[in-house]
Amino acid sequence: MAGVSRGTVDRVLNHRGGVSEETARKIQAIVDSVGYVPNSIGRTLAISRKNIKLGYLIFQGTTANPFFTEVLQGVEEKEAELKNFGVTVLKASSSIEDDTGAGQIELIDQLVEEGIQGLAITPFNHPAVAQKLKELAEKGIPVVTVNSDLEHSGRLCYVGSDYRKAGQTAGGLMGLFHPHGGTVGIISGSPLVVCHTEREQGFREILQERYPGVEIRAFAINQDDDFISYDVAGQMLKKYPELTGLYIVAGGVYGACRAVEAAGCQDRVAVISHDEAKTTLEMLKKGVLNATIGQEAVRQGSEPLQILYDYLTGGSVPEREMIYTRLDICIRENM
Amino acid sequence: MAGVSRGTVDRVLNHRGGVSEETARKIQAIVDSVGYVPNSIGRTLAISRKNIKLGYLIFQGTTANPFFTEVLQGVEEKEAELKNFGVTVLKASSSIEDDTGAGQIELIDQLVEEGIQGLAITPFNHPAVAQKLKELAEKGIPVVTVNSDLEHSGRLCYVGSDYRKAGQTAGGLMGLFHPHGGTVGIISGSPLVVCHTEREQGFREILQERYPGVEIRAFAINQDDDFISYDVAGQMLKKYPELTGLYIVAGGVYGACRAVEAAGCQDRVAVISHDEAKTTLEMLKKGVLNATIGQEAVRQGSEPLQILYDYLTGGSVPEREMIYTRLDICIRENM
């Protein structure tokens, strides 16, 4: 329509420069007037020649915390989809135990060595890791943090739960489950893990603000371990037989529920937890657990890869810096 | 690799026939051994020449029931996406009031006239409509029912809520909100609309089975009208001042909530509803409504179109006949 070649149109459409002002204006005018929108399929097919390589560095799923196994499923689904786009995904995983961050930094270096052009990572909350990610960003390798964000890391964006809001949701449920007030206990994973403390805070906040009739009387730590969880929950229920609610902040849901069962108080105590592990759903079905709050684990695997692809192919930058996953309230009846 | 042309490979890959047994086996063997998987992007691009035309026949959204407006948003999003695939979508809408089905049948004929190759429809529950859809199916035009299913219509599949389960979820919540029992009222839209009665049934079931301490003491109809809803809810709350719960089965959520507010009993009565209309969320935020159960309205718009496209391009048939949307429990804190 403009009497120019497709190459020239491509140049102005994608702001590649090297087009005379006049030609550019003429083309742009036509584009606007006919409402031309580029075809994304054609684009994707052409771009597939670039053979983009992405990395995904994740924590290993464990028995007490199979969350990351579910995330991995999302990674693999998206990997299969992006294969059609000429994208390969390099996966690596580190144990969540090694908390110096050294192992993780090594893995990052390895991935960079192998030529990744973008990285999705569940980072340790450690300055050294932040520093390393910042280096990547400066090298032009975009980074997306998943599941837990990292400050001063120069990451492109974060994909995951809003932990405070997650805790507030738990608090809201606990409040609704106590129309005449009550006393509840909290079992957290660790006071050192930010995600856990944020949930706990959100939970406390809401009860204080909106449900003052619900008193928090007990608190314990289970280190995300099912057996410790079983023990501390059992002790708590014994020491405070008046408890009417239990909030399990992080891992060890199964252990705590087993303790509730063992104490025979599942009909008197409202139990609320996070995530949708198989054993968690089992306890939900049994009626021991009353509600659990999911955080779109699978999407936490898939979305970061899509974001990196879009970014690298000039498709788009994420419209928000914080991409929060849904907080799915799951009870026995809507599982 | 097999020393044959791409055309021949295409024939065996897509079972188009006309290939000698021997050649086919040879090709298949290679396909299996190298784990060849066709590239969906290339496929989509090639198929885009077909210019597939789809129809989407929906109910008009109303003020008291803006649900279908949200569905329409999903339709339009998917329409934009499928435009890249060479697909055009013809949309039409009929008023939910005209319940003889005559108007809807006319619209269907019109769409067929215009050459649609597949149809998504929120059908009236009327045998004449079922008959018409069956005709389409026999003509080779696949039909997907949305939001409410229709028996004996020969539809490819159904996309929408599991209404009984939705009601059970409401019942489960109501039970959890009543740890010491209570008395609740139900306000339904119409005893003639299957979706409403199914929700109601599910609700009653769960309370009976799992929460016998919660008694259903009142019942009213609001015709999905906000003002009738306001009236009947007000009367109910006045007549049964002992009520501790209110279940709004369908439309008229806002009106009923206004009545709860007017009666000044929002702190004493647990109110549960369905869908996520703007006014519904407003009441949730205000604390008048305690929970509402969403049904992925947007997805109900988009998914049927994707299913029809996949089916028509030989991509795949839906793996299940009933594709149920999530039941999203929404409270003030996780909105």
Next chain:
DNA sequence: TTGAAAGCGCTACCAG
């Protein structure tokens, strides 16, 4: 600054 052409992976059609 611009044009021409090859190519991404597939489908479809025509000819043999």
Next chain:
DNA sequence: CTGGTAGCGCTTTCAA
């Protein structure tokens, strides 16, 4: 029964 080729809409490179 099979091969050859054009074409889907785009990007990229080389040449002019």
